[in-house]
Amino acid sequence: MSDSRKQPVMIEIEAEEPAVPGPAEAPPVPDPAPEPPGGRAMQTVAVLGARRTSLPGRFFWGALAGFVGFAVSVAAWDFVTSMFARNDALGTLAFGLLLAVALALLLIALRELAGFFRLSRLDHIHRDAGTALAAEDLKAAQSVVRRLDALYAGRREMDWSRQRVNERAGDIFDADALLGLAEAELMAPLDAAARREVEAAARQVATVTALVPLALADVVTAFFATVRMIRRIGEIYGGRSGLLGSLRLTRSVLTHLVATGAVAVGDDMIHSVAGGGLLSRLSRRFGEGVVNGALTARVGVAAIEVCRPLPFVRLPRPSVTSLVRRALTGLFGKE
Numbered sequence: 001m002s003d004s005r006k007q008p009v010m011i012e013i014e015a016e017e018p019a020v021p022g023p024a025e026a027p028p029v030p031d032p033a034p035e036p037p038g039g040r041a042m043q044t045v046a047v048l049g050a051r052r053t054s055l056p057g058r059f060f061w062g063a064l065a066g067f068v069g070f071a072v073s074v075a076a077w078d079f080v081t082s083m084f085a086r087n088d089a090l091g092t093l094a095f096g097l098l099l100a101v102a103l104a105l106l107l108i109a110l111r112e113l114a115g116f117f118r119l120s121r122l123d124h125i126h127r128d129a130g131t132a133l134a135a136e137d138l139k140a141a142q143s144v145v146r147r148l149d150a151l152y153a154g155r156r157e158m159d160w161s162r163q164r165v166n167e168r169a170g171d172i173f174d175a176d177a178l179l180g181l182a183e184a185e186l187m188a189p190l191d192a193a194a195r196r197e198v199e200a201a202a203r204q205v206a207t208v209t210a211l212v213p214l215a216l217a218d219v220v221t222a223f224f225a226t227v228r229m230i231r232r233i234g235e236i237y238g239g240r241s242g243l244l245g246s247l248r249l250t251r252s253v254l255t256h257l258v259a260t261g262a263v264a265v266g267d268d269m270i271h272s273v274a275g276g277g278l279l280s281r282l283s284r285r286f287g288e289g290v291v292n293g294a295l296t297a298r299v300g301v302a303a304i305e306v307c308r309p310l311p312f313v314r315l316p317r318p319s320v321t322s323l324v325r326r327a328l329t330g331l332f333g334k335e
Helices: 040-050 055-086 088-135 138-151 156-169 175-211 217-236 243-259 267-282 284-307 320-328
Strands: none
Touching (some): 055 088, 088 243, 138 156, 156 175, 175 284, 217 243, 217 284, 243 284, 284 320
16 A cells, blocks of 8 residues: 655645726726817808809809709790680780799899999998008098998988088098098997897807707808898998898808908907806807807908998997807806
8 A cells, every 4th residue: 555645735725816896996987078169050151151162063053053944934935825825815914924024033133233233332432441541542531431421321310420421521631530530420320230230140049059959950040140140231331232142242251251260269259268168067058059159240240341331440340259248148147
């Protein structure tokens, strides 16, 4: 019998498994930092409005419009001739209605042309006023004042301002002083009306962005509110235009803003963006509403500078911060 006591004894020691931390010991999940509001609705509207159609695209839309117009004209004429073939009275009635439609289209075209002419007249007065100020040309300044008087001659609310300018213009022999007088008397009430339009548009865009959760509702509201605001500003300064003129004016304003990088957060929006950042901690849509309202106000300021027949010299240029403060006071709380 063999002696097993002399053999080594192997004792297996189980390795201790590392303790698995439980849910209580797990580190907390860090909250992502809230993204600051950036006013995406107004930036989208500005980029889309300033985008230029390519040459093939313009050719396509022009050819499509010509084809549709030609087809509609041929179909209308065939309808009139078929009515004459059926009955002379029906043919006469159809031909009269066709003439009425053609006359209405002609009047619409003339109104659009008149709108383009009024916008062009504002642009020429603005350019001539800047030239007169730079050259200190009294005769050029007097010509600008006379053209402004003729521009607002048909508006009864401007009679008192025009009378004050006419009474004092003869005693002024300095171009800067003369244009300063015209700006103080004629532009002050118009600037106030234009600021009210900008505040109303900013309030509308901010409210819809903050309270309406539908997708693209803020973009659609921002687009229509911007077009209406720019059109109303043009009407206030004497450049009442039709649909095509309003769209062209809107495109020129948005193109200028995109080209200069003004559709972004800048120094003149620091208080508005700060307010939007504070509100975004409570509700992101509220923060976006404030910033979209501020960007709408910036578009409004650019529209005022484009449509105003005189440059800002004596009167202060409206600031985005003051416009947003007045537009949103009481809407998201007072500062």
